Amino acid sequence: MTNRPALPPGQRLRQSFDRFGLGLFANRVVDKNTAPSLRIRGDLKQELTVTDQLQSLDRVDQLSDFHCVTTWSVVGLKWSGYRFRDFYHNIVVPQCLPDSDSHFVVFRSYDGYAVSMSLHDLLRDNVLLADNVDGNPLGIEHGGPLRLVAPDHYGYKSAKHLESIEFWRDSRYYRFPFPYPNLMDHPRGRVEYEERAKWLPNWLVRPLYRVLQAPARRKHARAVKAYKGSKT
Ligand SMILES: Nc1nc2c(c(=O)[nH]1)N[C@H]1C(S)=C(S)[C@@H](COP(=O)(O)O)O[C@H]1N2
Numbered sequence: 001m002t003n004r005p006a007l008p009p010g011q012r013l014r015q016s017f018d019r020f021g022l023g024l025f026a027n028r029v030v031d032k033n034t035a036p037s038l039r040i041r042g043d044l045k046q047e048l049t050v051t052d053q054l055q056s057l058d059r060v061d062q063l064s065d066f067h068c069v070t071t072w073s074v075v076g077l078k079w080s081g082y083r084f085r086d087f088y089h090n091i092v093v094p095q096c097l098p099d100s101d102s103h104f105v106v107f108r109s110y111d112g113y114a115v116s117m118s119l120h121d122l123l124r125d126n127v128l129l130a131d132n133v134d135g136n137p138l139g140i141e142h143g144g145p146l147r148l149v150a151p152d153h154y155g156y157k158s159a160k161h162l163e164s165i166e167f168w169r170d171s172r173y174y175r176f177p178f179p180y181p182n183l184m185d186h187p188r189g190r191v192e193y194e195e196r197a198k199w200l201p202n203w204l205v206r207p208l209y210r211v212l213q214a215p216a217r218r219k220h221a222r223a224v225k226a227y228k229g230s231k232t
Pocket residue numbers: 017018019020021022025026067068069109110111113141142143155156157158159160161
């Protein structure tokens with residue numbers, strides 16, 4: 001018998017890492033087989049579009065687990081990319097000169113997805129801007145050309161298909177993608193403390209999300225199949 005470390009509270013193991021997300025985004029397939037291009041904006045002195053500069057950062061390979069808020073987890077994913085912390089300190093700070101209190105970070109994606117995290121949480125050692133998983137460049141399934149990977153936070157914080165990153169003093173310009181209620185987005189979303197949603201108790205959120213999980217997965221799988229079918 002193998003001894004697996006226990007999963008975080010409320011999580012159940014899955015063997016395959018499938019494309020997943022909110023239903024609204026299932027049919028918004030982002031097919032960007034290009035080099036990453038990231039717009040940086042917010043409460044800062046200088047906006048910037050980052051392309052080749054990313055490659056000046058140290059490449060990091062990392063094994064980490066992935067925990068979706070709807071209670072599925074996959075373990076031992078091998079990501080490759082750049083540390084968010086290096087990106088922040090070596091590119092954002094010197095070139096964009098963010099205001100000293102611009103700690104509210106918003107990620108916006110090519111499919112219209114948006115999510116926020118605190119700068120404090122993003123500066124953890126294991127937060128990556130990843131371009132590769134399990135040896136493959138990220139594609140339409142897992143967030144090409146570049147996505148966030150924040151393993152200590154629920155999967156919905158790991159925005160795929162990144163288009164821009166914004167550093168704001170407060171949450172003025174942000175809401176969780178309409179029509180989904182803002183309460184689906186916990187300000188921290190840490191897996192360890194089971195911060196699944198704002199205000200709602202976990203005894204309610206767990207079963208609710210478990211029911212919604214399978215239909216969402218099917219919708220995402222169907223969309224990929226239809227998209228690939230339309231390309232052949
Ligand atoms: N752009 C974008 N990022 C996203 C999502 C999405 O629909 N669009 N879904 C989030 C959710 S809920 C999860 S669990 C993970 C799923 O990542 P995967 O599709 O690589 O499994 O992406 C997150 N990031």
